[in-house]
Amino acid sequence: MYRRKISNITISTHKQENLYFAAGFSENGKLIRISHPQTILEDAISEISEHHPKYSMSNENNGIVKEIACMYFGENIDFDLTLLETDINSEYETSTIKTSFEQDVILEVAKIPYGTVKTYKDIAESINTHGYRAVGTAVGKNPFPIVVPCHRVIRSDGGLGGFRGGIDVKINLLTNEGIKIKSGKIID
DNA sequence: GATTGACGCCGAG
DNA sequence: CTCGGCGTCAATC
Numbered sequence: 001m002y003r004r005k006i007s008n009i010t011i012s013t014h015k016q017e018n019l020y021f022a023a024g025f026s027e028n029g030k031l032i033r034i035s036h037p038q039t040i041l042e043d044a045i046s047e048i049s050e051h052h053p054k055y056s057m058s059n060e061n062n063g064i065v066k067e068i069a070c071m072y073f074g075e076n077i078d079f080d081l082t083l084l085e086t087d088i089n090s091e092y093e094t095s096t097i098k099t100s101f102e103q104d105v106i107l108e109v110a111k112i113p114y115g116t117v118k119t120y121k122d123i124a125e126s127i128n129t130h131g132y133r134a135v136g137t138a139v140g141k142n143p144f145p146i147v148v149p150c151h152r153v154i155r156s157d158g159g160l161g162g163f164r165g166g167i168d169v170k171i172n173l174l175t176n177e178g179i180k181i182k183s184g185k186i187i188d
Numbered sequence: 189g190a191t192t193g194a195c196g197c198c199g200a201g
Numbered sequence: 202c203t204c205g206g207c208g209t210c211a212a213t214c
Contacts, residue, residue: 099211099212101210101211101212102211102212119195119196120194120195120196121195121196124195124196124209124210129209129210129211130196130208130209130210131195131209131210131211132195132196132208132209132210133192133193133194133195133196133209133210133211134193134195134209134210134211134212135194135195135210135211136193136194136195137192137193137194137195137210137211137212138211138212139194140193140194150194153194154194155194155195155196156195156196156197157195157196157197160194161194161195162194163194164194167194170194
C-alpha cells in the first residue's frame with residue numbers, strides 16, 4: 001500500500017544543558033521528525049535516522065532545533081507550525097502520519113495551548129470519533145514531540161498516560177509549564 | 189478474522 | 202482503592 005520514499009534529508013542537532021536534540025528536514029525545508037531529548041548525541045540522531053536512513057548532517061537548521069530545546073526547558077515559544085510536514089499527500093515522507101485519521105489527531109493536539117492539558121477523550125470528541133484507544137495510538141506516533149504537544153494529552157481519570165520518550169520527560173515538560181502533578185496524577 | 193493499543197466507563201469487591 | 206469486563210475503532214498481523 002505504501003512505499004518507503006527514499007529521499008535525502010538533513011539532520012541538525014543542538015545541545016543544551018547536557019541534553020542533545022536532533023531534527024530531520026526534507027529537501028523542501030520542512031520538519032519531518034524531531035527526536036526526544038537524549039543524553040547521548042548518537043541516540044538523538046538515531047531517532048531520526050531509523051525512519052530516514054538516507055541523511056546527511058547539516059547545521060543550517062540548528063536555530064530551529066535550538067528553539068525546540070528551549071521549549072523543552074519550559075519556554076513558551078510561538079513555534080511556526082507551518083514548518084511541520086503534516087500533509088499525508090506530500091511527496092516527502094513523514095513516516096508516521098500516513099492516514100487522515102492520524103493527521104486529524106496530530107493537528108488537534110497541535111492546538112492545545114501552553115500550560116493546559118486535554119484528555120484522549122477530548123481529542124477523540126474534537127475529531128468526532130469514539131475510538132479513544134485509536135487516538136492514543138495515533139498520539140503515540142507523533143513525529144514532532146514537544147512542538148506538537150502530545151505531553152499535554154492525559155487520561156480522563158487524571159492519570160498521565162504514556163510517553164514514547166519516557167514518562168519522566170512528559171513529567172518534566174508538564175511541570176516546566178506550571179502543571180502540578182501529584183502521585184502520577186494531574187491536579188486541577 | 190483476531191489481536192493489540194500512550195483509552196473510557198461502570199460495577200463488584 | 203484495585204480489578205475485570207465491555208465499549209469502541211484504527212492499525213497490524
